[in-house]
Amino acid sequence: MAAQGLVVVASLLIFCLAGSCYGKVHFSTLKRTLDVTASPKQGQVLEAGLDKITVTWALNKTLPAGTDSAYKTIKLKLCYAPISQKDRAWRKTEDELNRDKTCQHKIVAKPYDASNKTVQRYEWLVERDVPKATYFVRAYAFDSNDAEVAYGQTTDGKKSTNLFEINAVSGRHASLDICSICFSVFSVVSLFFFFYIEKRKGKASSSK
Ligand SMILES: *[C@@H]1O[C@H](CO)[C@@H](O)[C@H](O)[C@H]1NC(C)=O
Numbered sequence: 001m002a003a004q005g006l007v008v009v010a011s012l013l014i015f016c017l018a019g020s021c022y023g024k025v026h027f028s029t030l031k032r033t034l035d036v037t038a039s040p041k042q043g044q045v046l047e048a049g050l051d052k053i054t055v056t057w058a059l060n061k062t063l064p065a066g067t068d069s070a071y072k073t074i075k076l077k078l079c080y081a082p083i084s085q086k087d088r089a090w091r092k093t094e095d096e097l098n099r100d101k102t103c104q105h106k107i108v109a110k111p112y113d114a115s116n117k118t119v120q121r122y123e124w125l126v127e128r129d130v131p132k133a134t135y136f137v138r139a140y141a142f143d144s145n146d147a148e149v150a151y152g153q154t155t156d157g158k159k160s161t162n163l164f165e166i167n168a169v170s171g172r173h174a175s176l177d178i179c180s181i182c183f184s185v186f187s188v189v190s191l192f193f194f195f196y197i198e199k200r201k202g203k204a205s206s207s208k
Pocket residue numbers: 035060061062
């Protein structure tokens with residue numbers, strides 16, 4: 001019995017270490033240590049597929065030395081502002097980060113160099129598949145287990161300042177639609193054409 005109990009405890013521990021313990025990081029437990037800026041001004045409207053965003057990040061200088069000793073990677077993400085999450089469960093904010101849907105668009109992941117305190121910069125062309133919405137930028141610091149350990153963002157805690165808009169690519173759907181209509185018409189026409197040829201062939205051979 002004791003041995004069985006031990007096995008159960010051991011397997012629970014392994015299961016825990018294997019994922020569930022590391023996986024459940026809550027946003028509310030993260031410290032805001034990164035100073036993040038993004039080039040768009042409050043209320044600016046950017047065009048997906050055309051406009052660029054320059055993001056900068058650096059460790060806040062007021063923090064004690066060693067704060068960033070566990071940081072291995074910085075991931076920059078584009079995040080939905082509350083106004084664009086309203087009535088949209090698929091963009092809902094959850095405190096548990098692997099269920100959170102606030103920041104769905106990855107901008108970039110960069111290795112973190114703790115010895116280099118200069119402001120880091122990344123220029124990103126807004127990808128064409130980014131939907132029309134109001135956004136801010138957030139940076140997560142990940143440790144060597146790929147778990148979030150800290151963050152920074154371009155907006156305040158209430159996510160109400162420094163928000164910008166992105167307009168979806170226009171004309172893409174229209175041109176795609178025209179294209180598919182052309183192809184449909186072409187295939188119907190060619191179907192009739194070959195049907196007609198076949199019929200003629202059939203007639204020609206039967207009249208011989
Ligand atoms: C750094 O952190 C302090 C304290 O939290 C804050 O007041 C300050 O605004 C931060 N610096 C920047 C550049 O965001």
